[in-house]
Amino acid sequence: MSTLESAHVPLEASNSAPAVPAPTITQRHSLLVRVTHWITALCFLALLVTGAEIVISHPRFYWGETGNILTTPLFKIPIPSSRSLVPTGYGYVMPDQNGWSRALHFQSAWILVLTGLLYVIYGLITRHFRANLLPAKADRSWPSFSASIKNHLLFRKPAESEAWSYNLPQRLTYLFVIFILSPLVIWTGLAMSPAFASAFPSTVTLLGGRQSARTLHFFISIALLLFLIVHVVMVYLAGFTARMRAMITGRTAASTERI
């Protein structure tokens, strides 16, 4: 629990009648976490849709520095293309949507990166990461980890405490998405910019070339999409209304039940 969050609690609790619940229960997510969460969600959706649109103009992926329809691809996505030059086996060409897709892709990326920076700085200053995402000391062991995974795979009902705290696999997943996948998707994206690459050429060569960067960008995006799907499914399984309320109003269902 951060100092910021607890600072809000007395005010909010005083509005809400007789029983004063413990601060940890009323305030599930801080205002900054909630706002950055939804900006991130919106930007990520825009990035997914526009990214898919851009892929349609060339649904072929390569490894190395160069690649085009005259070279052998690493793999192809069996969909029609928005360019007649790309051989897809389909007898028609999709409408070109790259203009607005690229513009929205980069604009969303900017907003998302700035939002992410704000979130990370906030998380470090308020110890949000240490308190809520870094596995608790007792959990930093293999038996604890495997037990938690087992409970997940058996779809065992989570302990009530999990309504206002993250469990171990959750913490590790969030840390992986925030500190591994997000920087990687930004890096591989920037590596595709010829101007950025002119200033920082090693960002491309370290990845094995421009086309490798594009292919990696695609796979990391798929990994992020998988995270999104699992995330939404877990929210649904854990109680959609309560979790949505927690991320929108900041309060947990647990607290309202207790009140």
Next chain:
Amino acid sequence: MTEISRRKLITTGLAAAAGVSGLGVAARFAQKYGLVPPDHGGLYGLGETLTYAAQRLLTRHSMAREFSRSQISERPLANEIAPFNDEYKRLQAGNFADWRLTIDGLVDRPTAFSLDQLKSFPSHNQITEVACEEGWSYIAEWHGLPLHHVLDLVGTQPHARYVVYFSIEPAWWDSMDMADALHPQTFLTYGMNGGELPLGNGGPLRMRVPRHLGYKSVKFITHLTVTDDLKKFGKGLGSASPEGGYAWYAGI
């Protein structure tokens, strides 16, 4: 009003005021140092401006990656182009002897160069990658002369801010700021991989801007205009690209 909320109100107010005046200062700074792209209006203006400003600050003098001869693509891809127009075909029939590159606008000596004249200047080479916004790319060796060489010959005036360049194909034109126009790798190219520049790759004369995506490297160049105001051209968005939904700045 409690002590906390009053303090909060004052802090928020101060932060908002600082934010607004900060934005104002940033906007004036951006205008002054040429960090605002011509297509900064509209729904995606924020993204376009942030990208252009950030990359202009980071990459003013950076050099596009160059490659070794062994990395040159075996088959340089010629992207789709519209069928050649009658004017092009007429010049092609004369082996491009009458092809001219006219340069006007904010220059001391407006000039029309023939291809032979351009080729008589010291030739330069670069092995750089053409990267299309669609995702594909190839590497070729390009022969030509840096644009700044001809700009020096015609004498650009001090208040020049952009070079606008036109293809023989109508409605195919683009522009770049002076950082790109004077960049040593921005070439007027007339040759590729040791031979003439193939027509499909932009022959007889193509602009090469290797720090930008392929669409900035307009093919079949016949005309350059040096200007301080892009509003005078087309719809005032800096090039034909934003008119078709694509960004003017193509460094990303």
